[in-house]
Amino acid sequence: MIDDQRRTASLLMRHLLGWDQAQLIMRSGEIITSDQRDDFFALVERRAAGEPSQYIVGHQEFFGLEFTVTPEVLIPRPETEFLVEQVISLANALQAGSASIADVGTGSGCIATAIAVNVPGARLVATDISATALEVASTNAQKHRVGDRIEFLQGDLVEPLKASSAAPFDIIATNPPYVPSSNPNLLPREVREHEPAVALFGGEDGLDNLRRLLNTAPAVLKSGGHMVIEIGYTQIEATTRLLDPAVWELIEVVNDLQVIPRTLTLRKK
Ligand SMILES: C[S@@+](CC[C@H](N)C(=O)[O-])C[C@H]1O[C@@H](n2cnc3c(N)ncnc32)[C@H](O)[C@@H]1O
The missing domain is CATH 3.40.50.150 (Vaccinia Virus protein VP39)
Incomplete structure (x- = not known):
């Protein structure tokens, strides 16, 4: 469960910053701005309210390919x-x-x-x-x-x-x-x-x-x-x-x- 929560938090943070996983690890010592922090908590609240993370970040991997997803699909x-x-x-x-x-x-x-x-x-x-x-x-x-x-x-x-x-x-x-x-x-x-x-x-x-x-x-x-x-x-x-x-x-x-x-x-x- 904790792993899932960590994974979701990491996904939302990467989405917010436009970073990939490697950047997130390498730049983990950097301090985000207060606007970025507020935006991150807004994403977390959407997820906590039940919105699938794929709709929040707008994509999902399938058969090794990345697909854009919207709430219409x-x-x-x-x-x-x-x-x-x-x-x-x-x-x-x-x-x-x-x-x-x-x-x-x-x-x-x-x-x-x-x-x-x-x-x-x-x-x-x-x-x-x-x-x-x-x-x-x-x-x-x-x-x-x-x-x-x-x-x-x-x-x-x-x-x-x-x-x-x-x-x-x-x-x-x-x-x-x-x-x-x-x-x-x-x-x-x-x-x-x-x-x-x-x-x-x-x-x-x-x-x-x-x-x-x-x-x-x-x-x-x-x-x-x-x-x-x-x-x-x-x-x-x-x-x-x-x-x-x-x-x-x-x-x-x-x-x-x-x-x-x-x-x-x-x-x-
Ligand atoms: C279970 S989803 C599958 C979507 C995608 N193929 C996948 O596997 O992720 C079913 C799809 O069928 C479409 N659909 C529902 N009724 C339909 C109909 N009568 N004729 C054609 N498409 C329909 C829906 O809009 C939806 O995109």
Whole structure:
């Protein structure tokens, strides 16, 4: 706990001073001004009131890359890195990594950008219902110099993909909102009160987006193409029950670091 508090204090101080960790250590003997001290305590108060430190400092690391985050986008989570790993290995198995890949519900753009950086031959399309999220995603793609390889489209789930010249896709990657709206208290208060509801809740049982994706994604996916999808921590059984065996084959389930089934790879028959 103390370590966490120290880490947060260090993060907020580096943000305030515009220093990196090495500078903070090397210049630790310097005395800050009283204005800087007041500004630091203001940041600490925001954090103590529950605001995620990522929104305060405006960034979060994901897959070894730094992403700009604003309160309009979900903060990228470490468990989503498993999904990116799956997609990269599927893409690399295709001809020289020249895959067409869609990221549905891109948010900060972390999935699409991490894939584009790691699969240089891939062509990507990223969608989101939120126009402000797409602006953040586009900023992040440009920051990592892959903005010219990702097309950003606004709309409902796979709907905007139908008109894309990259369709049908080899791979659809998606981390849809999957928290049950019937039980928002499952989420820590910090998440519930600060991260965007549109990025969190997936209907009464959390599975609305999954159901719709299973029905609509085949129209924009090649035969033999894959959909890699992140699910909530109690959703594996309900999810597998939803799979129509005439359409989908379950290829792999990857657990996260807490050994919770988290990433499903499906193959369209
Ligand atoms: C759980 S967040 C995932 C964000 C990002 N891909 C990540 O993994 O950090 C879900 C995203 O889906 C978007 N979204 C919610 N409903 C949607 C819909 N019907 N169609 C498209 N995107 C949607 C939200 O705006 C949000 O950015």
